[in-house]
Amino acid sequence: MIIQARAFFAGRDADPGRRLLVYGAIATSAIALALFAYYASVVDRFPWEERISTGVQSWRSSWLDTFMKAVSMLGNVGIAGAVVVATSAWLVLRGGRSEGAFILYAALSGYVISFGLKELVGRPRPPQSLVQVITETDGYSFPSANVMHYVVFFGILAIVSMGMKPRFPMRVTYAAAVLTLMAIGLSRIYLGAHWFGDVVA
DSSP: OHHHHHHHHTTOOSOHHHHHHHHHHHHHHHHHHHHHHHHHHHOSSOHHHHHHHHHHHTTOOHHHHHHHHHHHGGGSHHHHHHHHHHHHHHHHHTTOHHHHHHHHHHHHHHHHHHHHHHHHHOOOOOOTTTSOOOSOOOSOOSSOHHHHHHHHHHHHHHHHTTTOSSHHHHHHHHHHHHHHHHHHHHHHHHTTSOOHHHHHO
16 A cells, blocks of 8 residues: 555556546646635625525434534544544554655645635635524634545545555545545534535535
């Protein structure tokens, strides 16, 4: 696993199609995010976002409030940072010093980009007059830093785990990553901290 990841980062990957796919996905995502950010800076919310928020919040119950708050806590700087550091340390102990360092670099870059976009776009968070704000959050709304952090984190892990054998654990890991991202994104809408567009971005 470490050897294949190192070959990818060093440009020695035997499958140039895979490299092209990864870089193409990165470029496409960056362009899509830039367009989304522009439209989010023009309007406080899209017409369909309020309907989505009220629909998600119609599920409210005391146990679901507790569950969504717990899921959302995964995005707190302390917890998210601890996950990144622990993963980086694990990779270093397995002989992947460059991969461990890259995960730290990517996570920090994601945080800086997220903060920069929030300040640049300046989109207000959902107001109490339109949605139920269960968790008060400071700062601007776009994009969701919680979701963006884990998109970056799991994306780098996906690259690092390319070619890992057996494939079944790798696929289970990918499925768990997708479910975690969906749960965190849903929790941010449920708690009234973000609009749907902030999460999708």
